[in-house]
Amino acid sequence: MTLLSGHDIEFSYHQRPVLTNISLAVPEGELVGIVGPNGSGKSTLLKLLAHQEPLRHGRIELKQRPLTDYGTRELARELAFLPQRPLIPAGIRVEQLVQYGRHPHQGWLSQWSEEDRQQVAAACEAMQLEDLLHRPVSDLSGGQAQRVWLAMILAQNTDLVLLDEPTSALDIGHQTEVMEAIHRMTASGKTVLIVLHDLAMAARYCDRLLALADGSIAAAGPPREVITKPLIDRLYQTDVDILQAPGDGAPIIVPRRQAFDSPTARKS
Numbered sequence: 001m002t003l004l005s006g007h008d009i010e011f012s013y014h015q016r017p018v019l020t021n022i023s024l025a026v027p028e029g030e031l032v033g034i035v036g037p038n039g040s041g042k043s044t045l046l047k048l049l050a051h052q053e054p055l056r057h058g059r060i061e062l063k064q065r066p067l068t069d070y071g072t073r074e075l076a077r078e079l080a081f082l083p084q085r086p087l088i089p090a091g092i093r094v095e096q097l098v099q100y101g102r103h104p105h106q107g108w109l110s111q112w113s114e115e116d117r118q119q120v121a122a123a124c125e126a127m128q129l130e131d132l133l134h135r136p137v138s139d140l141s142g143g144q145a146q147r148v149w150l151a152m153i154l155a156q157n158t159d160l161v162l163l164d165e166p167t168s169a170l171d172i173g174h175q176t177e178v179m180e181a182i183h184r185m186t187a188s189g190k191t192v193l194i195v196l197h198d199l200a201m202a203a204r205y206c207d208r209l210l211a212l213a214d215g216s217i218a219a220a221g222p223p224r225e226v227i228t229k230p231l232i233d234r235l236y237q238t239d240v241d242i243l244q245a246p247g248d249g250a251p252i253i254v255p256r257r258q259a260f261d262s263p264t265a266r267k268s
């Protein structure tokens, strides 16, 4: 079943077209990656799908209902959105920020419930925050802060999760941790749409990819169909080799040096 769909989306900033003719269907329970060069419209598309920008042309439906039909709190119980550069509320500590994820689930008068406590604890454990819980978020490294935001999104416990480059500041160990945690989310039935620059990570973890170029869909489908040399060369205006990872055979994308000065050439 399709959980989220977009039909004929067009979007401009100050009369300058940024997205044209975008239609997509995100199946329930899948991890869908959005890839593409800088400025191709990935974040803008994600913001529209998260109802963070007003859609002036086209239609977006979540669970077969127009996004515009949802109230703010109702939407926050269905959809969690992590922007590329979220603003850290002044003075907030790690545990408090993760607890924010539970706000949409609490009534105006209701108390903090056992379920709220469990969701926050599970999210902190999944993102390995035990040693950071009482630290101010503003004092953390970029990668540590990114894990705190992801824990907040996990605690929100929504059916749909939209993430804009959630691994960009992480070392490879934590990147893998986070991608595994995201993969576990989809294995437990959640649907995740994620903007990623790391094509190898995208190919390894995503069920399908959507490649954007200049605000349009250049390719869509399973990673092996999207990550091809002609498409990657064209999209990124570069020359790459695509190797296969030992084990799962996932594509590894290696850009070629333009004027390769090999050690043998240097010796002669």
Ligand SMILES: Nc1ncnc2c1ncn2[C@@H]1O[C@H](COP(=O)(O)OP(=O)(O)OP(=O)(O)O)[C@@H](O)[C@H]1O
Binding pocket: 013, 014, 018, 036, 037, 038, 039, 040, 041, 042, 043, 044, 045
């Ligand atoms: N608030 C804004 N006002 C005007 N133009 C904007 C705004 N936000 C983005 N743009 C422009 O829209 C285009 C698409 O930007 P967007 O951030 O969606 O691209 P992206 O694919 O996410 O890029 P990146 O990989 O660099 O994050 C760019 O040309 C950008 O300059």
